[in-house]
Each structure stands twice: as structure tokens, then as C-alpha cells.
Amino acid sequence: MRAYTAHARAAALSALAYRGNFLMSLGGVAFQLIALLAVWKVLLGGAGTRIGGFDWPHMRSYLLVAFASGALVGTFVDFRMAWRIKSGLVALDLVKPVDYQRARLWEAIGGVWIEIAVIAVVATVSMLFSGVPELPPGPELALFATSMLLLIPLKFIIVYFSTLACFWTQNDVGILWARQAVTGLLSGALVPLAYFPGWLATAAQWSPFAGLTSTPALIFVGQASGGHALLLVGVQLAWVIVLWYAARALFSRALRQLTVHGG
Template sequence: MRPYRSLARMAWSTVLVYRGEFLLQLAGVAVQTVALFAVWRALFAAEPGGEMAGLSWEQMKAYLFIAFLTGTLLSSFTDGQIAVRVLDGSVALDLVRPIDYQLARFAESVGYLVGELFVVAVMGSVLLVAFGGMPLPDPAQAGVFLLSLAAMVPLKFALVYLVGLACFWTGNFHGLSLSRVAITNILSGALVPIALYPGWLQTICAWSPFSGIVSTPALIFLGQVRGAESMYLIGTQLLWVAVLWIGARLLWRVAVRRLVVHGG
């Protein structure tokens, strides 16, 4: 495990060196969240005392904060760092190192996670103060939420990692990244709670791994699901982690057979 701990520390050092780029990328997520807060506040203001998707305005603020949290963790900085190794040929050097490539990239993502959590704490506090705070779960529910959030990290990493591996075939990253973010925002419920979708789209979300990124931790945080239902949703998150991680390993075996090194 020592090599992976070293990679995590090196990733954190990279964040400190390129902190301007890192903060700018995360600021983009924050700006999007501020816009969502403003839009939803206007919608709720049009119906005083009303609810949407079974959520009051106070609960919606908490939902949007969780969407901001999960959107910030494993951000586009992580996304880019995985893809660039394929595009610039650095992956060729990784092939001769006595470490697991997938675990190495996950260790680096954990290193970036430290900086992302700091940004969430700072930007999130400012955001909540500006919009009047949010309700918090009871201690037991908070513990279940943290468990769901922990399961979300390898789940989101697996999706990001798969997109990075797709660069072996596309030779380009930005289009893939934008597509992944767009699909994730829709199917995870990051922009609109899944309960407001038409039935057919709710079914797609329920059968996809994306709902485990935002909707599951948000509903647990709000206490909309409890007990056995919470454990079922967390179990679904972990099941998708296993499926995607195994799928990524199989894709890696195919991808390295067509390695093309760009640059010189």
C-alpha cells in the first residue's frame, strides 16, 4: 500500500502547485450551484409554502448542497489527469511499473479529494450563509449519509476512469468529459430531483449507476429514506462499484493493446 499512499501525497502536492487551475475548475461547479439555488428559490417563491418533489424550500437547499458536494468531489481536475496520461503517452511508463494502474489512479484521486473537501467546506459555508442555512440530519442518519458518500467516491471514480480509458479510441478528451458531465447531471438528479422526472426517465435513473452519485446520498441526508431502504440504496451503490470496476479492468486489457503515444 505504500506506493499508493505516495501517489496520493504526490497528487495533493500537484494540487498545491496548480492551485489556480484547480480552484478555477471547482469555481465553475460553485457558480452552477449558485445559479441553481437562485432558480429554485424563484420557483418556490412563486408557490409560498408549497413543495416540489416532496421537498420544502429548506430541504431543497440541503439537496442542492449535496449536489454541489458530490459534483465537486472527483471533479474535472481528476477527470483531466486520468485522460491526459493516455493522450500524452505517460501511460506507457505506467505499464512497466510494478503497481496496479487502476488503483494508482484511484489513489491519486483520493489525494485530489483532500483539496476538494477543503473547497467544499469554504464555498459551501459561504453559499449556505448567503441563502440562509439548511436542515441537518440527526446523528444516526448523518452516519448513514457518510456511508453513502463514501460509496459514492469509488462509484464516481469508476465512471470517470472509464471515460479516461475511452481516450484510447477517441484520441480526444474534452467531448467525452462534457458528455459525461451532462449525462451525470441529468441522470443523477444533480439539476432536478429525480422525483420530478416522468416515469420512464425515473426508471432509467433507478437502473443506472448515476442516481447513486447525487440522489441516493441526498435523500439519505434529508431523511427521505431510512432504515432498510437506506441500506438497499447503499447496497445498490456498492453493487455498481463492483460492476464498473470489473468492467474497467476488462476494458483496460483491451485498451492497452491499441496504445498510441501522442507527442514526442
């Protein structure tokens, strides 16, 4: 365990050392929050206006959760991993007496506390201007907290899974953009899944991407409660387990593609 916590500490120090890049990536998510708040304020700001089950107070709370989920486990993780694969430095990672996948997870965890601090600052400023959201009742609040905790390994494993493609291609930027486009849409970060066509909303809700935004956000705003909320959190946990072992299988295949030249 000490070896993995050392990876987490090193990742946190690296994030602080390159805080400009780190803060710029989080700034992009914060700008998205401001833009979406402005758009939805126009659409739902009128008294009694409700679209797809959302009025303005619910949408405001939903977007705050979407911002928090988008800021957690940022792009710093995949850039570092992709660069080490492309440069061949991954060979040094493979000879270390630690599990490669778990070490990358702990590196992601290392930056989470910094991301939480930035989330708290941005959310506080946002609430000063738009108001404090109403918290869900006790059981749903506990499920919301559980969902946010599960979001960390789920988002990591999706990022990790996609970045393994760098063993087959050098186009890591294209992979990053493709993943962001898919997750931004199917997670409900840009538009709640309730606004999707019926078949697409159902498919997205049962996909792993819903656990990145839609699941915790719906629980927080009260559109998922009781057994329904528990089911969504269970699906979130199931995807963490399935994708974790699927990524291990893909990593085993990826190692067959690895050729490192040097002396």
C-alpha cells in the first residue's frame, strides 16, 4: 500500500508543480458551467417554466453536480499516461514492483483533493450569485455521496481504458477528443438524458457513462429516489467492476504490441 500512496503523493506534487496546466483544464469545466447556467436560465428562468421535468432550481442544482463530476479525475491523468506510453517510458513503469493499473488509479486519486478544493471554490462563488441548492433528504443524500465516490474509480477506468489505445496508435489527442465527446453527451453532462429520444435515453441510462453525471445529479435533484436511486448506484458499481477487469484483459493484449528500443 505504501508504494501506491507514494504514487498518489507524486501525482499531487506534479499537479501543483504544473498548476497552470492543471487549473486551465479545470477552468474549461468551470467555463462550461457558466455557459450552461446562462443558457438554461434563459430557457427555464420564467416562473412555473418546466421542461422535461426540470424547472430552474432543479436545473441549477443538476448543473452544479455536472460541474463537480466533470472536474473530478481531470485530463491530467490521461495526458501523463499517454505520453509515457508513446515515449517508451512505460517500460520503466512495468518493471516496478506494483500493479500498473492500480498505480495509475492511485495517481488519479492523488489529484482528487486538489480538484475538490477547486470545486468548492467555484461552487461557492456560483451559489453566491444563483442561490444555495436544496439538499435531498437523508437517505438520498447518502446515496448521492456514495454515487460521487463511485464516480472516481468509474471515471478513472473509462479514461484508463481509452488511453490504452495509445499502445496501438500515436493519436492520443484524437482519442481524448473522441472520449470527451462521447462521455459529454451520453453522461448527461451537456443535456440531461430526459431530453434524449426514448431509446437513446434508455441506452445511455444503462451505459457506464450515466454514472459520470446523470446518476449522482438525478439523485441530488430528487428525480431518482428510493429503490430507483439504489438501482442506479448499483448499476454504477457494477460498471466499475466489469470495466476494471475488462481493462486488465485489454492491458494484457496491449503488452503484446509494446516494443521499446534503447540502450
